[in-house]
Amino acid sequence: MSVVENSSVASVAARAALADKSQWLAMLCGCVVGFAYSANYTNHAPLAPALMHEFGFNQALAGFLTTGIFATHAAGQIPGGHLVDRLGAKRVLLCALIWVMLCNLGLAVAGAYWQLLLLKILTGMGTGICFVGGARYVHAAASRARMNLAQGLFGGSVQLGAGFVILAVPRLNLLAGWRATFLVCAGMALGAAIIWLAAAPNVMSGAAPPGRLGEMLWAPQLWLLGLVQMASFGLSIIVGSWVVVMLIKVLKVPATQAGLIGSLVLLLGIISRPLGGILRRHLGIRTLFISSMLMIALGCFAFVTASISFGVAVTAVVLIGIGVGLPYAAMFSRAGALFPGRAGAAMGLVNMLGILMILGGAPLVGHLADLSGNFRVSFVVLGGFALLVCAAVIPFILSAEPTIPQASV
Numbered sequence: 001m002s003v004v005e006n007s008s009v010a011s012v013a014a015r016a017a018l019a020d021k022s023q024w025l026a027m028l029c030g031c032v033v034g035f036a037y038s039a040n041y042t043n044h045a046p047l048a049p050a051l052m053h054e055f056g057f058n059q060a061l062a063g064f065l066t067t068g069i070f071a072t073h074a075a076g077q078i079p080g081g082h083l084v085d086r087l088g089a090k091r092v093l094l095c096a097l098i099w100v101m102l103c104n105l106g107l108a109v110a111g112a113y114w115q116l117l118l119l120k121i122l123t124g125m126g127t128g129i130c131f132v133g134g135a136r137y138v139h140a141a142a143s144r145a146r147m148n149l150a151q152g153l154f155g156g157s158v159q160l161g162a163g164f165v166i167l168a169v170p171r172l173n174l175l176a177g178w179r180a181t182f183l184v185c186a187g188m189a190l191g192a193a194i195i196w197l198a199a200a201p202n203v204m205s206g207a208a209p210p211g212r213l214g215e216m217l218w219a220p221q222l223w224l225l226g227l228v229q230m231a232s233f234g235l236s237i238i239v240g241s242w243v244v245v246m247l248i249k250v251l252k253v254p255a256t257q258a259g260l261i262g263s264l265v266l267l268l269g270i271i272s273r274p275l276g277g278i279l280r281r282h283l284g285i286r287t288l289f290i291s292s293m294l295m296i297a298l299g300c301f302a303f304v305t306a307s308i309s310f311g312v313a314v315t316a317v318v319l320i321g322i323g324v325g326l327p328y329a330a331m332f333s334r335a336g337a338l339f340p341g342r343a344g345a346a347m348g349l350v351n352m353l354g355i356l357m358i359l360g361g362a363p364l365v366g367h368l369a370d371l372s373g374n375f376r377v378s379f380v381v382l383g384g385f386a387l388l389v390c391a392a393v394i395p396f397i398l399s400a401e402p403t404i405p406q407a408s409v
Helices: 002-023 022-042 045-055 059-075 079-087 089-108 114-142 145-178 178-198 212-218 220-250 256-269 267-281 286-302 310-325 328-338 339-374 374-392
Strands: none
Touching: 002 045, 002 339, 022 059, 022 089, 022 114, 022 145, 022 178, 045 114, 045 145, 045 178, 059 079, 059 114, 059 339, 079 089, 079 114, 079 339, 089 114, 089 178, 089 220, 114 145, 114 328, 145 178, 145 256, 145 267, 145 328, 212 339, 220 256, 220 286, 220 310, 220 328, 220 339, 220 374, 256 267, 256 310, 256 374, 267 286, 267 310, 286 310, 286 328, 310 328, 328 339, 339 374
């Protein structure tokens, strides 16, 4: 081997060693981003009574604030992922965080309902890019042995941010008013942007061919993963929303206690998403997914009995909360590995399908409850969907890991 070759090998090894030492810092920075941007998923929900009183709109219009942010969040997944793949996660994420900050500043000074709705729609554009950028970044930052753990930690931070504001916003609103809440969320995004700019390592994990966008968009394996995302993340949002109503109407649980129980569906993801990443090192991807779907189905079917007790309801929520979180890390690590040069767009496609489940499934559950007069049929349909994914989708997901090298960010 020549001196030039020796020098080249040494240079590559040095870069790999530097990247390895920076992995935990990169994952931490990714989690900071996940926590900061995901607060915008739910920061308006506890403020609904105050906002309705301030601007004089009804509950249906309040619901459109959630629809607005998730609609653009979904629409931005693939374009945002494509942008991240082309320009790099670090610079795109910085711009997206600043965008989210500016939208929250706008919300803090809003003077009419239409301004609130418009700004939540615009916020969704930023959060969509933040998700795919963060998922893409930690995917490239982690070694193959830590890849699933990295995705699980990032996913857990997203759940932490969304759950944190549900608990914190009512108290902040009492202390300083609803406008201060949006100012705090703006500060969270700004703080994350500063940390990102100052501390996030530049991740280099090897070159990979970009691949064709059309090939990625119609890849069967990504669509199969997307169906699992529908039955996990998508179903978690639907159950978390409607189980609160069911607990109040059927079991006569006080609203505050019902809200706390319902939030467990999301908050348990703080633990179950990283746990799924750890378990993935010891379990095959099909085994992990099947176990998760069975837990979700069992939890949903527990709500079907006419005389469900409070203890059974809580157990069912815990089963669903753990089940929906376990597949997360394996899904997005696999999506990135299937299309390493377009990992951001691939992850965006999988997540977009999960969000479509929210947009369509939430009103369907309400419609079924109106038709039947109870929530039993709704939970049968949700549990049946989890079993359908378990029986008809998961067996077609490749059990072997892709061998294509990771892309660079």
